[in-house]
Amino acid sequence: MGDEATQVSASSAAVAHALCFAGIAAAHHLSGCGALISDPAHALRLLVVFEAPLVIAVFSLLRRNPKHCSFLKAAARGLLSLPIGAFLNAFGAIVLGAPIGIKYWAATTYWSLLMSLFTFVPAACVFGASKLNCQTVLSHSIYCGSTDAVDYMISAPAHGAVIGAWLGAWPMPLDWERPWQEWPISVTYGSVAGHLIGMAVSLALVVTHKRRGRPKAD
Secondary structure, eight states: OOSOOOOOOHHHHHHHHHHHHHHHHHHHHHHOTTHHHHOHHHHHHHHHHHHHHHHHHHHHHTOSSTTTSOHHHHHHHHHHHHHHHHHHHHHHHHHTTOOOSHHHHHHHHHHHHHHHHHTHHHHHHHHTTOHHHHHHHTSTTHHHHOOOHHHHHHHHHHHHHHHHHHHHHTTTTSTTOOGGGSTTHHHHHHHHHHHHHHHHHHHHHHHHHHHHHSOOOO
């Protein structure tokens, strides 16, 4: 995509995703089983606190043009994009019907920050203010024309999180009267599940890309 890319092997991609998954697992373990249902804001806050430093650190190490962009600069880009991405996610959720009110503002804020970590922050750490690169890597066309493993590591988990959140919102208006139908519980379950599935898909794409790129033996 124009800039010098950090070369990433399939094993390195697996380690990077494992570190990001560790943040989710640690937050879930600390909050306890069922915490997302009983106290969504608290559970989401822990997810953000554990996940943010890992996502920013991992993707700052994978930044484009590392000779001209330091790790600290890439990390600063990730921190700056976190609230911006959260605002866009919150705005989109509200437009699509998410409830507004004092009861929901904390949970909505933390959910939006988590979604920003899943979508905007990795791209910002890697590409910075390059609007073209960010748009390209977050579009569906990346699966057809990319030659960089990092592109898959950003795009597939981001798309998975968005699709998962959309699917997770479907049960909310149904008249089941279940506690997990409260905003943003089912949406969070869907986004986290979709993000994890996206990680697995991205690793499969990285492995496939690496195998295709190997020179054939004479």
